Amino acid sequence: MSSLALTPRETARRRLLDCLRREGPLARVEIGQHLGMSPASVSDLTASLLDEGILVSDETGDATQGLIRGRPKVRLSFAATLGSVVGVWTGFNRIELRLVDSAGRNRASRHVERPLRNLEADELMDVLADTITAFARDNDANSVKAVGLACQGYVDTRDGVVAWSPVLGTRDLPLASGLSQRLGKPVLIENDASAMAFAITQRDPALRSGRTACLMIGDGVGLGFLVQGELYRGARSGGSEFGHVRLRRSGPQCRCGGRGCIEAFLADYALHRDAQLIDHRPAPTLLIPSEDAMNAVVAQARSGDPALLNLFREAGEVLGDAAGILIQTLEPDHIVICGPGTRAMDLLRPSFDAALESQTIPELRSLATIHVVESSMDILTEGVVMQALREMDLDLARLKAA
Amino acid sequence: MSSLALTPRETARRRLLDCLRREGPLARVEIGQHLGMSPASVSDLTASLLDEGILVSDETGDATQGLIRGRPKVRLSFAATLGSVVGVWTGFNRIELRLVDSAGRNRASRHVERPLRNLEADELMDVLADTITAFARDNDANSVKAVGLACQGYVDTRDGVVAWSPVLGTRDLPLASGLSQRLGKPVLIENDASAMAFAITQRDPALRSGRTACLMIGDGVGLGFLVQGELYRGARSGGSEFGHVRLRRSGPQCRCGGRGCIEAFLADYALHRDAQLIDHRPAPTLLIPSEDAMNAVVAQARSGDPALLNLFREAGEVLGDAAGILIQTLEPDHIVICGPGTRAMDLLRPSFDAALESQTIPELRSLATIHVVESSMDILTEGVVMQALREMDLDLARLKAA
């Protein structure tokens, strides 16, 4: 899955297909209205997409048919023959899978408990490949055309290499090519926070204009930054490792090896670990606490446990400091707090607001609107699937051209 | 001075003029080689620029003339009739001025000691206008066609408003329009670190590719961030306020009102203030220490004074933390440390390196090359003049078109 510089036509094509995935089947005029394109251009683009078999005309009689005068709209939708894509998220000891058709509709999902940390590179790729194959086998295997995989850490999207990850034990792992070989399908990999940020901005048009910084709190803490709806890419076309910015010099231990990282205060594993200690319970055996376990911690805090309240107060403060850094560095239009960690946003909010206020210049702070988007991990697989679908579209176009 | 979205032709035109300003007079073939443009395109663009009177053919006999076979090169240069631009930097109690001709050559400079902090908005603009007028009067007044002004703080370049500044007392100051009215000339304003970053990247081609983060240490600490040689613009098309990111919760007092900001450790005023205290000398009367005063502090540290060495050690550590945050957030190709503060880079370096290493992931850190560019404040006025010149070019083009 390569992606060099895009020609103007490829950009337009991508915008059109993105729009259809977001909005569902649309008539040509409607596409034009959504994207501010002339009917002539839409007609031209859709003609080649129909010709290539990527889109088909929806012949199904519309509900509005017979009510409106004039030539009826012909809605365009993705061809069923395009097949589907599997989206995967790899956590510390969990794999989440999702099967999505080319139109972006969810078909099936599954999650598998499996520790990944202590595996050698080859073992790891074998396990992932087997899990994906089994999932595909149970769900219309031969329709699967590509795989998108999101994982924590510093991911080189272009070369398909995981340069570093707190979850996987190895470094500079050529995960995309390794999996691609085993599965016989193209594999796209992406940082997990970037994938979630992409999915969230695809859902809300406001977030696709201007600069949007998405802080994902969950298994870890990640940042996805988008400018005009496109993911910001760094030097190795990866995202950031914002969760491992050190905010407190002698703070709690982080699994990256450092101390006082943002995620060492906010990630599920950190909150759960500290909550266990407060209650004099044994250290957790599983490194990712279950949703139930986390809900129990939150409930205990909500019931007024002072030590736990303090834990969330501190976490909120760190989140506020983090948002403040983003505001003063990137001057974004939108800050989105997302991920499973938003389940405790009511507990984080007071100290979050206070910290944000105490460390940012009002003129800058007031520019950025803060959005809290409650979102679980399956919106993340949705994001990585969307990106894999875009790459597939592009590859198809280039294949035809050659 | 407006700047909406640029047409492709305007972009090409800008690239060509930028190139001529950087490199001096060039023949058409040479421009083509520098920019990777076809001779046909260069010919076309230069034809309109010659037609508009922005460029002129250099008729002066070349030194290489008579030595090389073939049709001789005709170098193109900026028309002398285009006039000049005044670049201004406003510090706490100092104004730096510079007169530059349209080709980007320095013609005159001056600096004026004048406290600006406690002035009302109108007074402030009067003082600035008078200073600029006096400077222009002494240096070929009627050739001055525009003014570029760089100041610290959060500057809205598009609307010409200083939203907030630690130097100027007022908020949401419509500085560009106010000065423009008083001077009868277009005025462009820009954040000072952005202006310096722009000038520095204009000087080094390597810094114009990829993502470059320039940390300017001087009167304050600022960040200019560039992607592919163009300044990153935030929500109000300003830059960042990175110097006021709080890195130490109970750190030293910053003039923004907060504590522990990056600049409260690194800025000249901060180092000087603390050095005075260490030596049991009275607090400084001037809020910007002179270059001599700063050199004295640095010399005393270099001579081995342990308290002063510790001051610089701490400052270096904060600088390393700051660079680390940039690396983990933006994943830049280049980090540039610039500004007068680089005078003490030898003292900052050990703790800078250690802090950077301790807080960044090696895979990410190794992507970014660290450049130290010794640079005083006059490169800054150069930067803001360059930007004003670009805007002038654009306005000229649009004037002709209408």
Place this chain on the structure above:
DNA sequence: TTGTTTTTTTCATCCAGCGAATAAATAGAG
């Protein structure tokens, strides 16, 4: 049937850039 309305296609045009041919301006060779 004929008009009305709305969607879609077609056509001619424009902009921007480029390859190739051509013209221009020089130095050197005979």
Place this chain on the structure above:
DNA sequence: CTCTATTTATTCGCTGGATGAAAAAAACAA
């Protein structure tokens, strides 16, 4: 002094991509 080689600059025609306007298509309504 003429001719050729060499390098620079211009011109011409083509292409890719977007668009406005006109035309065609496909329905409903009278």
